[in-house]
Amino acid sequence: MSQIDFHHNFNQFFDGLEIKRMDSNRNEQLLLPSHIGEGTIRRFIPRTDIEVIVSNYTMNRERTISLQTEATMVELQYCLQGTREVSIAGERNEIVPGICSLQLIRQADARFEFTGNSTYHMVSIGIPIHTFHHFMEEGDGTRRVDFSQLLGSQDYGCEYERITPAATIRLHQLLEASLMSSTRNIELECRAMELLEEAFQLFFSNPRTSHAKKMSRTDKQKVKQAREIIVQQMSDPPSLLELSRMVGLSDFKLKKSFKEMYGATVFGYLREKRLERALFLLQQGKLNVTETAYEVGYSNASYFSEAFRRKYGVNPGSFVRQSERI
Known part of the structure; x- marks a missing residue:
């Protein structure tokens, strides 16, 4: 064989x-x-x-x-x-x-x-x-x-x-x-x-998850709460200090624990979720590129377009045109 x-x-x-x-x-x-x-x-x-x-x-x-x-x-x-x-x-x-x-x-x-x-x-x-x-x-x-x-x-x-x-x-x-x-x-x-x-x-499982296993159940819940907050409020998220106070962790511990659980910094993770949400909105075809940028928390449409291109390899406007053709 x-x-x-x-x-x-x-x-x-x-x-x-x-x-x-x-x-x-x-x-x-x-x-x-x-x-x-x-x-x-x-x-x-x-x-x-x-x-x-x-x-x-x-x-x-x-x-x-x-x-x-x-x-x-x-x-x-x-x-x-x-x-x-x-x-x-x-x-x-x-x-x-x-x-x-x-x-x-x-x-x-x-x-x-x-x-x-x-x-x-x-x-x-x-x-x-x-x-x-x-x-x-x-x-x-x-x-x-x-x-x-x-x-x-x-x-x-x-x-x-x-x-x-x-x-x-x-x-x-x-x-x-x-x-x-x-x-x-x-x-x-x-x-x-x-x-x-x-x-x-x-x-395939990420090796970083083994570090997260060492965290207490309470701390894991607080980190999950922090993640939910930034995703739900992505258009106007709290600062790191505000977020840490909201979930009851020090900013240092929140930063460290968040990266252990999700493999990214708090705002690195937020950036990824913003771009994923933007992709979904553009696929729906109800908002243009500028409106989409504002909807997910980018005040500058040009900066949004550059971030979108770095992640997906295509400008958002080009992606919309590709979606219409395929």
């Missing part, structure tokens, strides 16, 4: 859809046969150990694809539209829009069930195990996250989370890039790596 390329797992799925593809693994646009449905699967291999799949198609009728995965791999998947049933190694899951899933796969039987006249829009990123372990290696050469330890004796494991605001931005950027014939592999690799990094941070 170790000699089988992880791309083979994707090839089996394409074969299940009766899609004509190249013999070798390469970037290509795959068309769904007309007797099965309508739409495309855009396949990108920006480097030999990363595969990116952008699917957007509609099935004519109900269809089930059964296969056996023959290569161990990690797959990160974002469901943007369409609900489907997936069963791997006997574990049955419903994949719904707005969900991000991280799947750890050994050799296992897989079954995919599609509903007729439903549109499916998904983004998947697959990597082999040696690449996963390379990404998990830390600066001192150690690796606290291991594929075998995560799966144990099981052949399949899957974790789910809501698609985060940061991932939404990066997905928009990847989808934009995938539509342009001039996009180079290096850009697609960068977009995929950003999504993988964000997902690994989301799914």
